[in-house]
Amino acid sequence: MxxxxxxxxxxxxxxxxxxxxxxxxxxxxxxxxxxxxxxxxxxxxxxxxxxxxxxxxxxxxxxxxxxxxxxxxxxxxxxxxxxxxxxxxxxxxxxxxxxxxxxxxxxxxxxxxIDGAREAEYIYEGVKAGGCLSKQNSLILDIGGGSVEFIIGNKDKIVWKQSIEIGAARMLDRFHRIDPIPQLFIDEMNTYLENALIPFFKAVSHIKIDNIIGSSGSFETFAELVELQKGNDFELKHNPQYTFNPRDFVKITDWLIKSTHQERADTKGIIPVRVDMIVSASLITRYVMQKLNIDKVIMTVNSLKEGILAEALA
Missing domain, CATH: 3.30.420.40 (ATPase, nucleotide binding domain)
Structure with a gap:
């Protein structure tokens, strides 16, 4: 600094x-x-x-x-x-x-x-500052381009954390070679995730998790797409937190996974940098949801930068 x-x-x-x-x-x-x-x-x-x-x-x-x-x-x-x-x-x-x-x-x-552990700590502090943590444990999921941070925590503390190099850009480069992504490549990606996430699933096997909190990035896009498809305007400035209806979340991620590059590029609510990576982000999120049997997902705009800011202002 x-x-x-x-x-x-x-x-x-x-x-x-x-x-x-x-x-x-x-x-x-x-x-x-x-x-x-x-x-x-x-x-x-x-x-x-x-x-x-x-x-x-x-x-x-x-x-x-x-x-x-x-x-x-x-x-x-x-x-x-x-x-x-x-x-x-x-x-x-x-x-x-x-x-x-x-x-x-x-x-x-x-x-x-910073290393992945420090990155996870900053993300936790940023999400905590946003006020969406409770006494129950949440899984904070921050899907970056290079890594994904998995943080289990509540409003009082971090229970478990790990940064894993399975970010959306890495998965896009490795598996999303044809568009729309074929089922064969989805299966290959899920097998890859299963192996990469062994430490995570082992850690959560004895921890009760109430919900998934998606930290900024792709989750902002998911929220905006859900509301736009309902005919509603959506401004992140006015919606720093958003609770998904489980059916809406599955519907929008299903569409993203099956869509073509051009369909996504032509869709309001998807910024250019996320047009392709949103598919990998959808697949990562859906895989984790299904493995944990959790359908309650919340978006927060807060992430790493807000955690850095809290420390800098302090």
Whole structure:
């Protein structure tokens, strides 16, 4: 974290993920921050190389250009406490350090690469700040491009957590080679998930889970699509939490899994960066729901960046 003795209480936090880079500038107290500026840029850092452990030149350039833009916004808002957190793509890329060094040289922003356990903790704190945790245990599911964070917790504590490298971009690259995705590839993906998630299912075998809380990303898209299909406008700003009707959730994810690229691209509510990855996200979510026999799903817009923000403001 860069800290230049902030006098105005304004902080800038960045979540530098595999698909998107987020910049959030805010001030105030952790329990009630005042958002001054927020932008999300579809950098697609993992495009073309995520399962090969390298950031490709075009993606690398998009990332550097975006960090230069973020630096300008940070100066504009005079945010003196700056925290930039990088996750799966930069964590695993062979040229990740080159990227971090170049950002430091060009912007003075020091990127901190965190491991999966710390990522899960930040997500938990972000979701907790959103107020949707209760005394019962929830499974917080954060589906990123590179990794998926599985966090079992309640309003008091984390019960269990793990980050697993089965993100939507990785699954897209590995299994979604034909569109619509054939049943054969869905079966292959489910077998892959079954093996990858052995530690998770072993951990939850003796823990009662009340619901699944989907943290931002794809779950925001699911919620928007459900409401748009009902003919309702949907603004995330006015709906920071959303409880799905189980039938609606199954219906919308069924449609996404069976849809073509063009059908998704032509659908209002699906941003370009999620047009293809939303299929993998749907399959991951449905697999976990079916294995746990849980149909109660809640969306929260809060995730890693809000957890970083809470810590920075504190």
């Amino acid at each position: 860069t800290d230049r003795s902030d006098k105005n209480g304004t902080v800038a936090v960045m979540d530098l993920g595999t698909n998107t880079f987020h910049l959030l500038i805010a001030r105030g107290i952790p329990s009630n921050p005042e958002e001054l500026y927020h932008t999300t840029v579809p950098v697609r850092l993992g495009e073309g190389g995520i399962n090969n452990g390298i950031i490709q030149p075009a993606a690398y350039k998009r990332g550097i250009d975006t960090m230069n833009e973020f630096s300008e916004r940070i100066r504009e808002y005079n945010a003196l406490t700056i925290k930039a957190i990088a996750t799966s793509a930069l964590r695993n890329a062979s040229n990740g350090k080159d990227f971090i060094d170049e950002v430091k040289a060009k912007t003075s922003i020091q990127i901190e690469v």
